[in-house]
Amino acid sequence: MGNHLIEQCLRKPLPSDMLEALKDRFGARFNTAVSVREHHGRDESPFPMMLPDAVVYAESTDDVVFVVNQCRTHQVPLIPYGAGSSLEGHLLAIEGGISLDLSSMNKLLALHVEDLSVTVQPGISRKQLNEQIRTSGLFFPIDPGADASIGGMAATRASGTNAVRYGTMRENVLSLEVVTAQGKVIRTARRARKSSAGYDLTRLYVGSEGTLGIITEISLRLYPQPEAVSVAVCNFPSVRAAVDCVIQTIQMGVPVARVELMNTDAVRASNMYSKLTLQESPLLLFEFHGSSASVKEQAQTVQELAKDTGGTDFAWAEHPEDRNRLWTARHNAYFAGLQLRPGCRVSTTDVCVPISRLAHCIDKTTEWLEKVSFPTTIVGHVGDGNFHVLMLLDPNDSNEWEASERLNHDLVSLAIESDGTCTGEHGIGLHKLQFMEAEHGRDTLEVMQSIKDALDPLNILNPGKVIPRFL
Numbered sequence: 001m002g003n004h005l006i007e008q009c010l011r012k013p014l015p016s017d018m019l020e021a022l023k024d025r026f027g028a029r030f031n032t033a034v035s036v037r038e039h040h041g042r043d044e045s046p047f048p049m050m051l052p053d054a055v056v057y058a059e060s061t062d063d064v065v066f067v068v069n070q071c072r073t074h075q076v077p078l079i080p081y082g083a084g085s086s087l088e089g090h091l092l093a094i095e096g097g098i099s100l101d102l103s104s105m106n107k108l109l110a111l112h113v114e115d116l117s118v119t120v121q122p123g124i125s126r127k128q129l130n131e132q133i134r135t136s137g138l139f140f141p142i143d144p145g146a147d148a149s150i151g152g153m154a155a156t157r158a159s160g161t162n163a164v165r166y167g168t169m170r171e172n173v174l175s176l177e178v179v180t181a182q183g184k185v186i187r188t189a190r191r192a193r194k195s196s197a198g199y200d201l202t203r204l205y206v207g208s209e210g211t212l213g214i215i216t217e218i219s220l221r222l223y224p225q226p227e228a229v230s231v232a233v234c235n236f237p238s239v240r241a242a243v244d245c246v247i248q249t250i251q252m253g254v255p256v257a258r259v260e261l262m263n264t265d266a267v268r269a270s271n272m273y274s275k276l277t278l279q280e281s282p283l284l285l286f287e288f289h290g291s292s293a294s295v296k297e298q299a300q301t302v303q304e305l306a307k308d309t310g311g312t313d314f315a316w317a318e319h320p321e322d323r324n325r326l327w328t329a330r331h332n333a334y335f336a337g338l339q340l341r342p343g344c345r346v347s348t349t350d351v352c353v354p355i356s357r358l359a360h361c362i363d364k365t366t367e368w369l370e371k372v373s374f375p376t377t378i379v380g381h382v383g384d385g386n387f388h389v390l391m392l393l394d395p396n397d398s399n400e401w402e403a404s405e406r407l408n409h410d411l412v413s414l415a416i417e418s419d420g421t422c423t424g425e426h427g428i429g430l431h432k433l434q435f436m437e438a439e440h441g442r443d444t445l446e447v448m449q450s451i452k453d454a455l456d457p458l459n460i461l462n463p464g465k466v467i468p469r470f471l
Helices: 002-010 016-029 034-039 061-074 126-132 150-155 201-205 239-251 264-274 292-308 320-331 333-338 355-369 398-417 433-440 442-455
Strands: 054-057 078-081 098-101 108-112 117-120 173-179 185-187 214-221 228-235 258-262 283-290 315-317 345-352 376-381 386-393
Touching (some): 016 054, 016 061, 061 078, 126 150, 150 214, 173 201, 239 283, 239 292, 258 264, 264 333, 283 320, 315 320, 320 333, 333 345, 333 376, 345 398, 355 398, 386 398, 433 442
Parallel strands (some): 054 098
Antiparallel strands (some): 117 214, 173 185, 173 214, 228 283, 228 315, 258 283, 258 376, 345 386, 376 386
16 A cells, blocks of 8 residues: 555656646546645545546547547546445555546436337446336346446446346446547447357457556446345354355355345444344345245245254345335445444445355455454345355454455455355455465466556556456
8 A cells, every 4th residue: 555655755746738738628527726626636545635637527428539549649648437435446546647527427318118128328326226116127236335327337237136047247238438648539339249250359349447548438238127025034143054054055056136244243233323123133135036936935945944944934035115125224234334433434345256155255364353353244145155244343443454454355365265256246446456366376467557558558547456466
């Protein structure tokens, strides 16, 4: 982290002719006020603020092209900004430069009900999108806890609670419009559901974290709203028992829509923050989608599996408002955790492992968490083998920060040893850079670097992210 602060101190001011060009083009949408820069110089990661030199608010693809061309001409870093909800330092301006705020590009451009697809601008949030298409009978299922922008979700290859059934952004982006580092506007694919025509550029840009191009339009898969939805809560005597139930459910092929783990501390925090009365022991939140008959069959099967692993009878959330309250509480688990230690700074990490290794990894993680001095919680999209650890740290205690980083290192190393990944959905940003070589190997990273060099030879697009600097 210290190296990034040094880079902040050594950076050069923006060229005067570039400043004049941006002022002329954008007027009030170009801003160098400290408060605006501070807003765009921090996210939900544990890193300190790293301010851009200026902020530009884009309203069109042409605006993005103009800013990219200015940054290329003057070799100034350019960092795309959506909702600011990233957790690993993706949007921090470690070398200064321009923060390109895309939140005003938030229109739904085209809804194709017959094709089950929609095209949107990057600044629209997932909640805005679903509200605008609600009357069509369709919905977009990817739901990270924050009300993130669709562009940011594509850039970080986000997922969420529905991924066990509907997949991640990787599976649900059909096509992208991207402004390249050369200021050209390209489309990565047509809207067809599949194609064998050339390299899969869509998948290349999904998850690239703004390092290869600026996403300006996204075409997405949509799904019919399910005929029946049923939500159940099941408590277990231990985290291991809950995870064993999940493993059996997935291995039996039960098509659950969501299955979410919360350990006792996470449940306690959610009860306090969301005014719930859940039993404070490890629990699973299940959601079943389908016809009335199929939902009933799924629920019966999972209830039997839960009993076999020590689970309680299901507590059903039968009314839509009850279901929404439960899932809102789960999505707010991050903010609920903050209440366990007022004034704390949060470091959060996620890993994803093959489902057969999930119980071992969570067991080991629970063992480590019992030995630390600061509060923690575990939540997880365990149907995917993906779980998160929230560490609540005293911002003035460097020993706690160091202990949390050791815990993060041990957890990620265990996941990689289990043939898993250092991040299931948060992305790399700054916080996971140190694990990229262990996960991919140097030869693979050199291929990634060659792609970066080819698409962004001047390294102006979100520099210092995704690929470690030793290459």
